[in-house]
Amino acid sequence: KAGVTQTPRYLIKTRGQQVTLSCSPISGHRSVSWYQQTPGQGLQFLFEYFSETQRNKGNFPGRFSGRQFSNSRSEMNVSTLELGDSALYLCASSLTGDGKNIQYFGAGTRLSVL
């Protein structure tokens, strides 16, 4: 069974631009969660999608948005990039996403904002 796939692996953008990251979950998994990881800040929860609906949302500004498609693939968008958005963005898929199932992480997208 294929794992969680995130594309692209690396991105370099400049301030003010926008970016879209993609995540393909494990086949059969209906929940996709997104996290931002920066040194010293651990894993900060962005949002979780289940069956194309945003089910939970973390404390991030509205510049961070996402969506999930009918095949469970998910995208995350960040508009008007700021220097502080430089981070590793991880997505994780799970069967039902209720916190009781294992979360399988992708390798992440490393975003650098210049």
Next chain:
Amino acid sequence: GQQVMQIPQYQHVQEGEDFTTYCNSSTTLSNIQWYKQRPGGHPVFLIQLVKSGEVKKQKRLTFQFGEAKKNSSLHITATQTTDVGTYFCAGLPRRALTFGSGTRLQVQP
């Protein structure tokens, strides 16, 4: 704010020494999960604890869930260089799985 706290943030041990990381929540957790992230890698699931007072072992790793389901610990006996990485706990205080800040373990050969 962060509802699941983890200590210490960093620990450096000599190979063969023991290591423990602690996870504390201000609210009762329905379950606790532990993940390991190797340097340059992504978090990988280690174990899940569900019952109050539960103890589980995986070779040299021992995981405990507190009686009040508000704290947990991971203990590694006789560390090896392969144990290097960051260990995260994750709990469900509300609706979304909340990760602790992680404990970075460095093992000196």
